[in-house]
Amino acid sequence: MDIRHTLKANRGFILFLFSFALLRTAVADWNPIPTASMRPTLLEGDVVLVNRLAYDLKLPLTDVVLLRFSEPQRGDVVTLNSPADGTRLIKRVVGLPGDRIAMHDDVLVLNGQPLAYRGATTRGETLAPGWVVDAVRATEDLEGRPHPVQFLRGTAARRDFDEITVPAGQYFVLGDNRDNSADSRVIGTVPREKLIGRAHHVLVSADWLGEDGWRLAPRFGRWVSAIL
Template sequence: MDLRHTLRDNRGFLLFLLSFALLRTAVADWNPIPSGSMRPTLLEGDVVLVNRLAYDLKLPLTDVVLLHLGEPQRGDVVTFSSPAGGTRLIKRIVGLPGDRIAMRDDVVVLNGRPLAYRDAQTRGEAIAPGWVVDAVRQTETLDGRDHAVQLLPGLPARRNVAETTVPAGHYFVLGDNRDNSEDSRFIGTVPRERLIGRAHRVLVSADWLGEDGWRMAPRFGRWVSTVR
């Protein structure tokens, strides 16, 4: 009896919670960035707004696609469930179904043509508290869209990939921090049904990496900024 009264007295709040949960699982979500695999585009401490309706309408809490709403494009930054374990990851789509993808010394080769790179600059990059390495940042052009990528030449990494053809219904994804990213070079191509949505904006951001390994300093300049 008490439980029924409690549910009746709080039904408005419970309906709000249910609607909020459905919104997050079917329409829009936010994704905290825990690692540096998408530097310099996304930083640890960014919270990214994800449009779950960018590509597909799914049955809430499942990967069951009810309706196709749009097509993933090269250059889109997407969240997805990793085909190697189900971990939620965020990477950039580089290869579409049918594309031929290879990498030679960190240069992406798309359908037999190397991508264009420019404006390379070297700077120090903190890998961990007290550990700074040289990083090369440059602009990569993919389908006429520019975005920044980062290389870490002093670290061991998988910089060469033999040419592979992206299967139908799959996507080849890479992290923008090319020498520090678990992406399609390691986990394989991503099936469309595992795509969660397209990263749209950085909602808020805070720097939680410091000399002592912890601090919380808001990065106001990144708040409500577009993910490119």
């Protein structure tokens, strides 16, 4: 059977695969969460749904913007290609172009005003077998976009930096797990074209590493849940 006959006989399936690939690279995508950098908002084992058309229409598989739809907002949870090494990351936008951003003892300062934190609670969090630290969880009010954040007081982290101004066309992003996230404190500000899309729902979730060792247990309560 020659290649032309094979393609003709399977053209419907091939068209489906092409359409599916185009959908994932240009319209909508889903991303598994492999690390703890967005705890407690997102957990390892969550799979998030990403709207690739939230901000731009791009040439598939590239950072080339064909058409702009809307502007990223403070508080948006976004997927992005790291400007440092191209790694795909998921973080929260906290600084827009022109914003002045600083941090003092884990308190985010936006345009000269420290953000408010409320409802702080402390719980133990296991970072590695036998290594448990106090995790402080609170609600951060990011100019009307309240969302949970976490601080790990028993770890080494960059909790302070002097004020910077976010350059035009770029964004300052942070992980919600503030003391365990390689974000704009490490990779710098993120050019708009490096933003892939906005994550808006957890599609499915499973606990793949429980306290009793390796396992796979669905977290049904997190399925199809909105991301704050």
